[in-house]
Amino acid sequence: MENILEVKGLTMDFGGLRAVDSVDLYVKPKEIVALIGPNGAGKTTFFNCVTGIYTPTKGDILVSSNSGSAVRINGFKPNRVTERGLGRTFQNIRLFPNMTVLENVMIGKHCRLSAKILGALFRDKKTRAEELKAAQECYTILEKLGLEKACDELASNLPYGDQRKLEIARALATEPKMLLLDEPAAGMNPQETVELTHLIRRIRDTEQIAILLIEHDMKLVMNLSERIYVMDHGQKIADGTPLDIRNNPEVIKAYLGEDIDA
Amino acid sequence: MTQEILKSLKAAIWFMFLTFPIMVIKVNTVYKTIEWRWMNMVFIGVGIFVGSFVWRWLLNRKDNPTVKKDHVPVSTRIQSYLAENPMAKRALQGVLLAALLCFPIFMNAYQINIFTVALMYIILGLGLNIVVGLAGLLDLGYVAFYAVGAYTYALLNTNFGMSFWVVLPIGGALAAIFGILLGFPVLRLRGDYLAIVTLGFGEIIRLVLENWNDFSHGPSGIAGIDKPDFFGLELSLNQMTDAIYYMMVAFTIITIFFVGRLQNSRIGRAWLALREDEIACQAMGIGRTRTKLMAFALGATWAGLMGVVFAAKTSFINPASFTFLESAIILSIVVLGGMGSIPGVILGALIMILLPEYMRSFSEYRMIIFGGAMVLMMVFRPQGLVSNFRRKYSFHGVDERLGG
Ligand SMILES: Nc1ncnc2c1ncn2[C@@H]1O[C@H](COP(=O)(O)OP(=O)(O)OP(=O)(O)O)[C@@H](O)[C@H]1O
Ligand SMILES: [Mg+2]
Numbered sequence: 001m002e003n004i005l006e007v008k009g010l011t012m013d014f015g016g017l018r019a020v021d022s023v024d025l026y027v028k029p030k031e032i033v034a035l036i037g038p039n040g041a042g043k044t045t046f047f048n049c050v051t052g053i054y055t056p057t058k059g060d061i062l063v064s065s066n067s068g069s070a071v072r073i074n075g076f077k078p079n080r081v082t083e084r085g086l087g088r089t090f091q092n093i094r095l096f097p098n099m100t101v102l103e104n105v106m107i108g109k110h111c112r113l114s115a116k117i118l119g120a121l122f123r124d125k126k127t128r129a130e131e132l133k134a135a136q137e138c139y140t141i142l143e144k145l146g147l148e149k150a151c152d153e154l155a156s157n158l159p160y161g162d163q164r165k166l167e168i169a170r171a172l173a174t175e176p177k178m179l180l181l182d183e184p185a186a187g188m189n190p191q192e193t194v195e196l197t198h199l200i201r202r203i204r205d206t207e208q209i210a211i212l213l214i215e216h217d218m219k220l221v222m223n224l225s226e227r228i229y230v231m232d233h234g235q236k237i238a239d240g241t242p243l244d245i246r247n248n249p250e251v252i253k254a255y256l257g258e259d260i261d262a
Numbered sequence: 263m264t265q266e267i268l269k270s271l272k273a274a275i276w277f278m279f280l281t282f283p284i285m286v287i288k289v290n291t292v293y294k295t296i297e298w299r300w301m302n303m304v305f306i307g308v309g310i311f312v313g314s315f316v317w318r319w320l321l322n323r324k325d326n327p328t329v330k331k332d333h334v335p336v337s338t339r340i341q342s343y344l345a346e347n348p349m350a351k352r353a354l355q356g357v358l359l360a361a362l363l364c365f366p367i368f369m370n371a372y373q374i375n376i377f378t379v380a381l382m383y384i385i386l387g388l389g390l391n392i393v394v395g396l397a398g399l400l401d402l403g404y405v406a407f408y409a410v411g412a413y414t415y416a417l418l419n420t421n422f423g424m425s426f427w428v429v430l431p432i433g434g435a436l437a438a439i440f441g442i443l444l445g446f447p448v449l450r451l452r453g454d455y456l457a458i459v460t461l462g463f464g465e466i467i468r469l470v471l472e473n474w475n476d477f478s479h480g481p482s483g484i485a486g487i488d489k490p491d492f493f494g495l496e497l498s499l500n501q502m503t504d505a506i507y508y509m510m511v512a513f514t515i516i517t518i519f520f521v522g523r524l525q526n527s528r529i530g531r532a533w534l535a536l537r538e539d540e541i542a543c544q545a546m547g548i549g550r551t552r553t554k555l556m557a558f559a560l561g562a563t564w565a566g567l568m569g570v571v572f573a574a575k576t577s578f579i580n581p582a583s584f585t586f587l588e589s590a591i592i593l594s595i596v597v598l599g600g601m602g603s604i605p606g607v608i609l610g611a612l613i614m615i616l617l618p619e620y621m622r623s624f625s626e627y628r629m630i631i632f633g634g635a636m637v638l639m640m641v642f643r644p645q646g647l648v649s650n651f652r653r654k655y656s657f658h659g660v661d662e663r664l665g666g
Binding site: 095099106117 | 538
């Protein structure tokens with residue numbers, strides 16, 4: 001499979017409410033793709049289906065495996081999806097508030113480590129080496145995001161913008177092939193948003209991973225993404241390059257009153 | 263400020279009014295006269311006023327955000343000092359160990375016994391701390407695993423004459439299996455629901471032991487269980503007390519060592535993450551089933567081991583030793599001391615077990631004093647006596663700290 005993620009006819013019902021309605025989407029390696037749409041369009045629900053938090057009602061979610069073949073991950077537990085190489089962040093920040101910043105990132109590393117109970121109890125050479133290596137790698141990730149100074153702080157003591165960055169750091173630690181960012185710029189001021197734009201592009205370039213992001217900040221979306229999907233009322237109403245989307249009458253109608261030329 | 267005074271004044275007047283009939287009026291039935299004890303009213307008024315004012319002041323101070331922000335709790339300061347000065351830490355450990363080892367020389371058998379019990383509760387607390395404090399799974403049936411261990415030794419010893427040291431690991435392993443058995447059905451439950459199911463589980467085990475006469479001898483229990491055997495030595499009663507005490511000191515040190523390592527390992531971090539946010543934890547690649555079952559199994563193991571020790575120490579057990587009250591005491595130790603903190607649990611156990619013991623001179627009042635202290639604790643320090651302290655990592659040359 002040449003695409004890193006391929007979603008076909010994804011549908012998610014909550015009782016009588018169809019939150020996602022046969023959505024198709026694909027992401028190629030090293031691509032930055034945006035998923036936009038008005039509030040309640042079903043974007044977060046789409047993410048939750050892809051990352052295994054919800055089991056979709058219908059449709060296929062295919063992820064390319066290391067050998068290149070496609071694996072259908074519907075109904076996989078979230079941790080299995082993460083092991084397959086999809087790392088994510090949350091719209092409403094979900095850090096581990098009473099753990100240090102470094103420990104938060106090390107949780108992301110968890111699925112790439114192998115120490116068992118006996119290793120923990122007797123702390124043999126292999127376990128010690130693994131722990132040290134993990135801590136160092138996580139520290140490097142923090143350095144990349146400029147959070148290394150706060151390494152030993154509790155996550156809950158970080159300023160808001162840094163908490164968003166820490167979520168990205170934690171997702172990066174899972175060694176993903178693709179990052180799913182749910183409104184990474186929410187609550188940031190314009191200055192921080194510009195920095196975030198650079199940061200996301202830099203992550204894509206240095207880590208060579210694909211990025212799928214949900215965002216309401218049109219400036220960020222238009223600047224950053226190579227392709228854009230637009231959802232409204234659970235359905236995909238458009239997809240294409242930023243230029244296509246900007247001039248698409250359907251999209252303008254869905255966003256009526258909102259400024260997408262920003 | 264004036265508002266606070268007014269509120270306290272109001273409380274004082276209310277109390278003066280409410281207690282008026284009993285505190286002020288005294289009917290003398292012999293002379294058929296009424297005594298008016300106005301002084302009592304003044305005492306109550308002043309007492310309630312001062313009490314209420316202090317209470318409000320403390321509450322205010324607690325909620326005041328400016329005070330809170332840069333305030334580092336004493337316990338955290340001590341812990342970070344010790345973490346940064348390994349020498350001081352070693353010294354403190356040495357002093358504590360020496361004190362523990364010398365303790366029986368100066369104390370009588372009664373004191374040693376109380377202390378042995380306190381050590382047992384430290385271990386039980388540390389075991390439950392894995393489940394409740396680290397993994398955040400509220401378990402109200404912990405005593406069930408304690409019972410499993412105790413009955414394992416009692417039955418294997420009285421029926422097959424198996425020795426303490428052979429049964430000790432069997433009891434631990436059996437309790438771990440029961441932990442997993444309990445873990446499976448409650449994987450999806452959290453908080454209150456989990457608490458209710460675990461409570462039920464604890465009661466089921468107790469009821470089975472109480473009613474299955476052929477197996478467990480019912481309410482009359484099992485007597486004549488062998489004391490632990492120490493290298494085949496013939497020990498007098500006092501020597502046995504000392505020996506069990508030293509054995510418990512060793513167990514406690516081993517437990518602290520292992521729990522400390524677990525806490526700062528890959529699996530320990532996963533437990534913390536599970537406690538903090540279950541969804542984020544799964545989304546970051548941690549398997550919920552595995553992590554939860556591991557917490558239940560490991561927590562239960564320590565209860566099972568202590569159960570074996572308990573049966574050997576008392577040489578008589580019956581289901582009455584494994585009631586819900588016991589689970590509640592162990593849980594209080596964890597909550598009082600500070601969830602997830604090893605020094606906290608130790609302190610909690612010492613307070614919960616030693617204080618009621620040494621407060622016997624207050625006779626009936628001791629439970630009231632104790633209950634009052636617990637309520638005050640939960641109002642003013644809901645996070646427990648010792649705040650959770652997270653380890654700092656360092657990479658520059660001092661790699662052994664990562665291992666320490
Ligand atoms: N667990 C749930 N149970 C029932 N309904 C849900 C659930 N989660 C989401 N919904 C509904 O699904 C619809 C889509 O919600 P979703 O959170 O996916 O929107 P969104 O596009 O992310 O919006 P926003 O931009 O505000 O984050 C909404 O109508 C929401 O109420
Ligand atoms: Mg959303």
